[in-house]
Amino acid sequence: MNRTRTAVAAVLATGTLWCAGGAAPAFAGDGSQVHVLLNSAFDNRPGELVDIEVQGVREGGGAVTVSSPVFPHAVRLAPRAHAHHGRPAIAMTTGPGTYPLTVRAGGRVVAKDRVEVKPSQRPSFTAASPGEVLRPGERLWMAYDDLYPGESGQSFTVRSPAFRKEVRLAHDPKSTDWNNPRLFSGAAELPQGVRDGTYKVTLYGPGGRVVDEKPLTVRAARPGDRDYVGRVRGPAFFGTSAASGPEDARGRGHRVAAGGTVNVLWRDRAPDPGEEERLTATSPAFERPVRLRRDDSKAGDGDDPRYFAPARIRHGLAPGTYAVTVASHHGRVTKVAHLEVTAAAATTKESSGTSGAGGSSGMTVAYVAGGTTGGVLAAAGLGTLLRRRAARRAPGGPPSP
Numbered sequence: 538m539n540r541t542r543t544a545v546a547a548v549l550a551t552g553t554l555w556c557a558g559g560a561a562p563a564f565a566g567d568g569s570q571v572h573v574l575l576n577s578a579f580d581n582r583p584g585e586l587v588d589i590e591v592q593g594v595r596e597g598g599g600a601v602t603v604s605s606p607v608f609p610h611a612v613r614l615a616p617r618a619h620a621h622h623g624r625p626a627i628a629m630t631t632g633p634g635t636y637p638l639t640v641r642a643g644g645r646v647v648a649k650d651r652v653e654v655k656p657s658q659r660p661s662f663t664a665a666s667p668g669e670v671l672r673p674g675e676r677l678w679m680a681y682d683d684l685y686p687g688e689s690g691q692s693f694t695v696r697s698p699a700f701r702k703e704v705r706l707a708h709d710p711k712s713t714d715w716n717n718p719r720l721f722s723g724a725a726e727l728p729q730g731v732r733d734g735t736y737k738v739t740l741y742g743p744g745g746r747v748v749d750e751k752p753l754t755v756r757a758a759r760p761g762d763r764d765y766v767g768r769v770r771g772p773a774f775f776g777t778s779a780a781s782g783p784e785d786a787r788g789r790g791h792r793v794a795a796g797g798t799v800n801v802l803w804r805d806r807a808p809d810p811g812e813e814e815r816l817t818a819t820s821p822a823f824e825r826p827v828r829l830r831r832d833d834s835k836a837g838d839g840d841d842p843r844y845f846a847p848a849r850i851r852h853g854l855a856p857g858t859y860a861v862t863v864a865s866h867h868g869r870v871t872k873v874a875h876l877e878v879t880a881a882a883a884t885t886k887e888s889s890g891t892s893g894a895g896g897s898s899g900m901t902v903a904y905v906a907g908g909t910t911g912g913v914l915a916a917a918g919l920g921t922l923l924r925r926r927a928a929r930r931a932p933g934g935p936p937s938p
Contacts, residue, residue, distance in 0.1 A: 664751040674811030696824020768806035822859035
């Protein structure tokens with residue numbers, strides 16, 4: 538730390554303010570403020586990326602570069618909206634310690650910061666936490682981190698008797714660990730019918746060589762487990778209009794016309810893994826079985842996991858009460874609710890007849906925003922004309938002109 542304090546004193550002596558982690562602005566010689574924002578400035582390993590953004594360098598101030606003993610050479614930052622940006626990697630040969638970082642604009646020092654580096658770590662493969670038990674149908678996430686001097690493989694695969702097929706581990710630069718350029722990850726969904734037991738999960742590197750192995754324990758839920766049958770509610774029903782939602786669902790008394798559509802809702806506090814891929818509602822009233830989908834919207838936050846989907850009622854179905862069945866937890870839970878189907882709504886045509894003296898002519902008058910009294914009178918006159926024509930067509934009425 539003595540070295541760091543000396544650097545601070547030297548910068549202050551030249552009229553430039555030390556900028557630690559972007560917390561305080563630095564001042565260039567022309568008085569403009571320069572901010573250095575470092576993402577992943579601390580707790581880095583050799584080979585990791587450091588995200589650097591420099592704000593406040595005026596246009597025409599020259600090339601913006603960053604230099605530090607942790608980088609093999611000075612790094613030129615690329616201009617972007619109101620800033621300059623770069624993501625250089627710490628050299629793999631860098632030892633643990635704290636290193637200065639200097640920002641220059643047009644060759645002049647405009648800001649300083651520091652980068653901390655920790656020791657390298659041996660490559661590591663993760664599949665399941667020690668003691669973790671997975672259920673059939675559950676998804677297993679795996680990762681291989683070989684950010685270590687000398688490692689250069691670009692292709693890694695994982696195989697296991699518990700998997701349907703091998704899984705490729707790939708690097709995703711947009712992952713949560715984006716600053717690690719050598720983190721490879723992937724996932725495998727365990728088959729629904731995989732038997733209880735402990736399986737080997739084997740990582741293969743270039744040329745098919747075995748890199749590492751991990752144990753995986755699989756066990757289906759049993760009576761007494763909290764997720765054996767969950768705590769289900771449903772099926773229930775709600776309408777398809779914008780004014781209706783899952784909160785309005787009810788398990789009995791819901792009515793829908795033949796040929797109409799109804800939403801089927803199911804709730805389960807502890808659903809089986811992969812339940813959303815096979816949860817289905819069936820009924821003799823439906824045109825076809827309906828796959829219920831998990832509600833991942835913000836509206837479902839705070840509620841038990843819920844699933845719903847629209848079901849189309851068969852055309853020409855006789856009015857009556859029809860059973861709707863949902864089976865879950867590998868068939869261990871089956872529940873039935875009843876839906877009331879009414880006659881299809883009659884299709885009506887516009888009527889031009891009258892309903893008697895003082896009655897409505899059957900027409901709908903649309904009011905235009907900002908309309909005038911003249912417009913209202915015109916509408917009234919049109920209604921009178923239609924009534925006169927209808928009277929002429931009636932038996933014994935006056936002949937049409």
